[in-house]
Amino acid sequence: MAGPIPELEDCATRCATRLCAADRVLLASHIDADGLTSAAIAAQALERARIPFETVFEKQLDEDAIADIAATEYETVLFTDFGSGQLDIISEYEADSAFTPVIADHHQPATVDDDGESVRIETDYHLNPLLFGINGASELSGAGASYVLARALAAVADQQPDQPVATDGGTTTAARSDNRDLAALAVVGAVGDMQASGGELHGANAKIVAEGVDAGVLETGKDLALYGKQTRPLPKLLEYATDVHIPGISNDKNGALRFLDELDLELKRDGEWRRWAGLTNDEKQTVASALVKRAVSSGVPATKIDGLVSTAYVLPNEPVGTELRDASEFSTLLNATARYERADVGLGVCLGDRGDALERARKLLRDHRRNLSEGIDLVTQEGVTHEDTFQWFHADDRIRETIVGIVAGMAMGNQGISRSKPIIAFADKDDEHVKVSARGTHSLVREGLDLSIVVGEAARAVGGDGGGHDVAAGATVPKGAEAEFIERADEIIAEQLS
Helix, strand or coil: CCCCCHHHHHHHHHHHHHHHCCCCEEEEECCCHHHHHHHHHHHHHHHHCCCCEEEEECCCCCHHHHHHHHCCCCCEEEEECCCHHHHHHHHHHHHCCCCEEEEECCCCCCEEEECCEEEECCCCCEECHHHHCCCCCCCCCHHHHHHHHHHHHHHHHCCCCCCEEEECCEEEECCCCCCHHHHHHHHHHHHHCCCCHHHCCCHHHHHHHHHHHHHCCCEEEEEECCCCCCCCEHHHHHHCCCCCCCCCCCCCHHHHHHHHHCCCCCCEECCEECEHHHCCHHHHHHHHHHHHHHHHHCCCCHHHHHCCEEEEEECCCCCCCCHHHEHHHHHHHHHHHHCCCCHHHHHHHHCCCCCHHHHHHHHHHHHHHHHHHHHHHHHHHHCCEECCCCEEEECCCCCCCCCHHHHHHHHCCCCCCCCCCCEEEEEECCCCEEEEEEECCHHHHHCCCCHHHHHHHHHHHCCCEEEECCCEEEEEEECCCHHHHHHHHHHHHHHHCC
């Protein structure tokens, strides 16, 4: 059975063979949307392959977390959406025979210093697109790596189709023994990991999309590039649409209402505003055309207007008008669970629980949106400090460290907060440590920005550690080391963008 990404097939098969040889597996994953979908994909693939497993989640895979994993009785540990950046620690436990690691990740692999030269750490079961010339920040997410592994697991386990399988979310059947039905979750993870640059998924991600479409679990098409097309009433959809700022509509409640009232359409039913997902194609075209005309007449640059349309990724098996039908809204729902210590809820939703887990996730999402709004207001009102090459703010304990990076990214473009500079956010992690979150833009990355290197080197220079992707990264540093971190980060960014 050919896998979706030929370059990764041999490595994925090797990893799958090792998992199939294990008596049982400990599945450890990250807590964001990409991490949750990674875990859900891996969990279903392991279950279908009849491999007993237990799942644990970590906010950060640091030395303490790895030590706790090593203290378990599991001889095989599957790391999803992290592990590559911690190979220096993991490899020590592997050498001591504490456990055998199998890694499906897309972050920058750790290196060791060998006489002044950085040398990549070798391990037998390491599935990472970066090792095969595929960009892990824009072409394949952690969920994508897990999906490639899941496809290989199906082939290695030679699973029989249509056989009942007990899962954490209930009972399902393995009608698609090749695991292509898991492609939808992989796309949700990629979208949640901000990999839809230019309005669509590219590279290896696009191949997974194609498999999902063929399997009937995904639909794609050009649509308005606004968040909330499934769930937001039309006035709110337009009012909150700030990625492409349209004067008189964006951030303008009354302006959005006036704009809609001017359209010759039935935009209310039974006294309630309709939602974008419930409009006919002709109605959508009418609204979109009017938006473009308003943008043009308001002087919005043509390049920005082009951004009003993007590729939509729809999960057709989910009900219209729910968060689960749209990949972007699905990923936001997941972010609202594990970032508030309820990874079990997000995993349950991914595994098909449409009862208690979904209702709990929706409650967490409402709280999450309120916290994000309050955080963005705080940063916008207090402003940021501008260094030569980037801008930063310190939230102390006023913004949760698990969402401060999201707040930073969403605040870019607000008054006094530039989109032409990367932004770095600090928030208290505990009494002794500070969380650092950095966000950039794809245009800055094209100019040479790599925030994974920035935060990693700056954090290690002050006794911390970090990593991530070129466009988004994070770190943990000792409290009180922020000023030194800022100075070092400024130097590194200046070198990258010079």
